[in-house]
Amino acid sequence: MATTPSPLVSAERLQARLEDGEPVVLLDVSWQLGAESQRPAYDAAHLPGAAWVDFETALSGEPGAGGRHPLPDVATFEDAMRAAGVSNESHVVVYDRWRSLPASRCWWLLTYCGHECVQVLDGGFPRWESLGLPVSDAAVSPSRGNFVATPPGLDVLDADGAAEYAERAILLDARPADRFRGENETVDPVAGHIPGAVSAPALANLQEDGRFLPPDDLAMRFTAHGVEPHAEVGVYCGSGVQAMHTALALEVAGVGSQTAVYVGSWSHWITDPDRPVAGPA
Known part of the structure; x- marks a missing residue:
């Protein structure tokens, strides 16, 4: 697997890759501090084939002595990534609806756990939608991946x-x-x-x-x-x-x-x- 040259990918470039049939695992991690769950927004419209990943349960541990959003348990994070279709060799693109903040969190966590090919959709869902690129309201049931976290890379x-x-x-x-x-x-x-x-x-x-x-x-x-x-x-x-x-x-x-x-x-x-x-x- 080639090393990703940039942690960002443009909407235009991603769409071209998808049209060319390149295998890409898409993750929607939409979340916003203090707001209601973004799951209804995901259900209404998401990138075709994008799996939902819940921020609070998959990308953060329980709030407490370690702060409001400590690192999730590695086994919990692994399982969430596998459920979303992520394997170690996957090309992963992650996005959200809030200024790429939760997407950056997922990018960092995957990189921390040794994944070598993960990118953030630059501009997230709002820019994708503004360009008139395809969205879907279809349910997504990805094939389970086999992602295994390796020693911390960050x-x-x-x-x-x-x-x-x-x-x-x-x-x-x-x-x-x-x-x-x-x-x-x-x-x-x-x-x-x-x-x-x-x-x-x-x-x-x-x-x-x-x-x-x-x-x-x-x-x-x-x-x-x-x-x-x-x-x-x-x-x-x-x-x-x-x-x-x-x-x-x-x-x-x-x-x-x-x-x-x-x-x-x-x-x-x-x-x-x-x-x-x-x-x-």
């Missing part, structure tokens, strides 16, 4: 590791800038950020139509935040979703060394009152 930070990155390397905070400053905090019970972190909101990595900025523009943006081509970069957010979106953007930009994600993020950091907090501003 770096994960704990709280001590995040603090260490903030001190000696670069730690990006992917939440909106006002939450970084300790303003308008409506999600977590403590406002502020990890001391030494740099504000780099994840959604600023996107164009107005929901697609990621071009690689050169992303590289310029991250360079402005102090990320040099071979710098060590850590990233966190509120609960590990926007952090993985930023890890994807860093991969697209080709800057920094392998990105380390603090999965527990702010929702885990604040569980220990002895950990320092910067802000509110």
Whole structure:
């Protein structure tokens, strides 16, 4: 299996591959923080053949001491991917309806578990639909895959590791800038950020139509935040979703060394009152 050249695929390129009969496993992981389940939207319209993957049960563990969205149990994630038709040799394309945030989470998890050919549909379902490309309301029952997770292929930070990155390397905070400053905090019970972190909101990595900025523009943006081509970069957010979106953007930009994600993020950091907090501003 050829190595995927980019973690993103355009709607136009994906449609061409599907028309050519290339085998692609499509995953719809639509989800939005604080919103109702997106399953009804999936049932009404999805990419033809796309399997539904539930974010809360497949892409996240139970909320608690590890934060709002800790890593799922590996066996649970494996089983969900197999049920969706994923095998280790599959070419997987994942998408959502919310600015590629949950899709980036699935991309990161599959890559973390050793899958070598997974891409995010750039612009997600909204752009696919806006181009008039085919959608379906037909039920999807994929043939069960045989995906087996292998040793982690990406770096994960704990709280001590995040603090260490903030001190000696670069730690990006992917939440909106006002939450970084300790303003308008409506999600977590403590406002502020990890001391030494740099504000780099994840959604600023996107164009107005929901697609990621071009690689050169992303590289310029991250360079402005102090990320040099071979710098060590850590990233966190509120609960590990926007952090993985930023890890994807860093991969697209080709800057920094392998990105380390603090999965527990702010929702885990604040569980220990002895950990320092910067802000509110």
